[in-house]
Every structure is written in C-alpha cells, then in structure tokens.
Amino acid sequence: MSKSLVVFTLITLLPFLCYAFSPENPTDRKVLVLLDDFAIKSSHSLFFKSLQSRGFHFDFKLADDPKIALQRYGRYFYDALILFAPTIERFGGSVDSAAILDFVDSGHDLILAADSNASELIREIATECGVDFDEDPAAVVIDHTSYTVSETEGDHTLIASDDLIKSDVIVGSQKIEAPVLFQGIGHTLNPANTLVLKALSASPSAYSANPKSKLSSPPQLTGSAISLVSVIQARNSARILISGSLSLFSNRFFKSGVQKAGSPTKYDKSGNEQFSVELSKWVFHERGHLKAVNVKHHKVGETDEPAMYRINDELEYLVEIYEWSGKAWEPYVADDVQVQFYMMSPYVLKTLSTNNKGLYHTAFKVPDVYGVFQFKVEYQKLGYTTLSLSKQIPVRPFRHNEYERFIPTAYPYYGSAFSMMAGFFIFTIVHLYNK
C-alpha cells in the first residue's frame, strides 16, 4: 500500500521535476537580465524582443538591485543570464563573480557584454572564462582600414568587421552579408583554454589603444589576435558569449547602414541583428545541442542485445542522434559520426551511416581478440555539444565445441593416425602368430 503511494506521489510530481532546467528539453526558459540602467532595456529592445518571440521569459533587474539572487537552496531561478552591465563594480544581493561562475558551472548559459571602461568585476568574470580584456581601462579597438565610413571622419573606433567564425552552427547557415559594427574593447583568448573560440575577430590592421592620447609605445594587442566577440562552450555544455561591445546589440547598430572603408558596397542594414540573434540562438542551445538516445547493438540477423559477444561475430550498432531546434528534437544529419570498438585502444573505428531521420547505423566484425570491450562514440565537432557514449561489452573466445570439425585439409592427418592404429592391429597379429 505504502509502496504504491510512493509511486503515485512520484508520478504526480513528475511534471514539476521536468519543469526544472534540463538541457534535454529546454523550453520555457527564464532569463535574468542585469542592466546598468533601464535605458538599456529600451535601447536594446530589438535584441530582447527577438529572444522573447522565441519563448524566453525575461526578468529585467538593475545590477545593483539588492534583491537579485540566482539560486536558493541549490535551485536556480533562471536558465540563463544576460549581463548588460559593463560598469557595475559590485552586484547587489548575494550575487558575485563566484556565484555567476557557479551558475555557469551548473550548466547555465551566460551572455556578457563589456564596453570601454568596463569594471574590474566584469573583467574578472571574463578572465575566468578564458578571455582577457585589454588591461588599459581607456583602450578601445581602433582600426584605420576597416572602420565604418561616416559623415564625420571620427577616430576610427567604430569598426566594421566581417571576419566571422566559419561555423554554420554558431553563426547560422545563412551567410551574414553585411559587416558587423563594433565599438568597444578588444580581448585576447587565453591560449591555455581550448574551449574558447573567436566568433568575431578584428582585422589584421586593428590595435587596441586609447584614441584620445598619442600612441607613445606599441600597443599591447594588435591585429587579428584581437577578438571582438568570443564564444565558449564549457565541458558541461554551458555556453558563454563574451562581447567587448555592448552597443553591438543596440537598436542603433541593428538599424544603421554600414559601408566599410575602401569598399564601394553600402549596406542599408548592418549585420549586427543577424549576427547577434544567430549567436544568441547558439548560446541558448537552440542550435548545436545534440542528444544521443536508443543506443543498441546486436548480432546481424538478431534483434536482442546479447550480454556478451564471441570473437569474429558479425554485429550491428545503432544510435539515434537528435539536435534541439528550439522547439523540437530534429534528426541530426552528418557523415562524420564514428564508433569505436575499444579496449585500451580502438580495435575497430567505423563511420556510422545515417538514414537522415536521426538513426545512425553500422555493422562490423568483432576482432579476433577477447576481453572487455567498449562501444565508444566520442563526437566533438565545432559548435556542437560533445557526445560521449560508452557501453561496455565482454568478448569471449570460441567455446571448445565451437571450433570447426573435420577440416578437409586435415584428412591426411586423420588418415595417418588411423592407419597407425590399423598398422598396430595388423602388426600385433603378425607378431603373435609368426613363429
């Protein structure tokens, strides 16, 4: 009686459990937006609107609001955080840089925008993510060849960059034609961090310096080593976007036309809207989030999964891989998913073929080696979440009665053995009766 009660309680609680954030089903997501002041909410409304239209619920708060909290009793209130507060020195409430990093460590996403005169706090969070902003607080990225043509000559801090990361999954499959406007500070990537990627790089002629003072010594950051916008995918699939410019997301930049210096083409609309919207889709797992389900393997011609294989068995391996599209799990189609049959090193490495409906399949022969093997799928592709599957399976040698009997090649040997016996029999008779 009590057992069925427990089961009943669990079943009724199930919908509530599912409501908690899960990358397996990221719908109805709640985003906390921390702002320097509420003017940003209206000046960047196009960016927020695009996210809202895709089903995100926003909670706008001032960054120094004493009531902000990310979690209580280990439960996070939000699935993602947008930090549009470049000058904040200290967050209100219980939030500090460690809390934000814990938020990311528990698998939540983060968009962080800095700007010229970014605060120490913002720089610290960025550094923890593998991105080092220029240490000079007054420095901004200047480019005397890739600036935007405008009526006034200006100081060439408004950059038009089109050096995007070459990955359809991060910036979208539709090509961003117009250059992206950028005005802000540059950063470099920590070379020890292999997870951080340049989404938007500066041109080789860019440098980071204070535009108001004379350049007395060579600038610290130069050329395409400067990253303008970087993305990070942590090992727990949390995604982070770090931009050196807050105005990159602003309505003004979204709507303004752009003409790159030295280029005759003038675009009516900059690439900012497409770039930031596509990038936000990636950061919020609407693209490039894979899941693998229904891992199956069995002998060719059978359907049941055996507990053990024998050497030289023919087997089939099947796995279904889906990609989250923001609304539903779509079949993932690729021709580079591989499975390893692994014991200390891969004995078999096969590329899986797909039926374009998400099912991946291959067949191979178990090697002539026995021991405890694993089926391993280690799928790491730029922009996609890592798939890491492994399933253990023992492989046994032939049983003594599974070996071939009466091999034609061996008939002479059989014959000789029996002729020896017959010879012995005849010899015995001859020996005994020959007197």
Next chain:
Amino acid sequence: MARSTSKDAQALFQSLRSAYTATPTTLKIIDLYVIYAVFTALIQVAYMAIVGSFPFNSFLSGVLSCIGTAVLAVCLRIQVNKENKEFKDLAPERAFADFVLCNLVLHLVIINFLG
C-alpha cells in the same frame, strides 16, 4: 691406409645384407613396421609444407602418432632381441604386453588431440 673405392662400398653393403639375412624374421617384421611409420610421418611433413600448418593440432597428432609408433616398435625390438644380453631376464611376452599397453595410451592421446 688403402683408398676406399666403390668396390669397398659394395663389399660393405654386401656384408651388411648377409649379416641382416641372419636376423630372425620377428625382428625383420618389426623393422618393416618402423619403416612404414617413419615413411608415413615424412609424407605428412611434406604435405604440411605444401598446404600450410593450419590445423596444427591435427598435424601434430598425425606426425606424433607415427613417431610414437616407431619409437615403441624400436623399444619392443630391443627387448625381444635374443642377442641383447641386457634384457635376457625379461620375457618376450612381458615386452609385448608393455608394447600393447603403451600403444593403447598413445592412440588414446592421439585421438583426443586429433580434432
């Protein structure tokens, strides 16, 4: 020392043959049996050289049955030879019984190892 010629070799074989003629028929039969076993073993080795060593256990048991047979027959020949003073106390019947027992054991092992 006189140089050896083909005549000497002929003379040697002649004397060997005449000496062997004096051997009792029983021993001659054993010799024939040994030659048969050794010859079968040689055929198998040649066959293995041609087709390869794949059912190696079968090859081993085939050849070893021949060699075992030959060895046991030689042992029997030593023991039943009247001129062999070492075994003069051993009855030929006892020697033959040993031979049969050893052969049974040998062929039991061979059959087990054959397939």
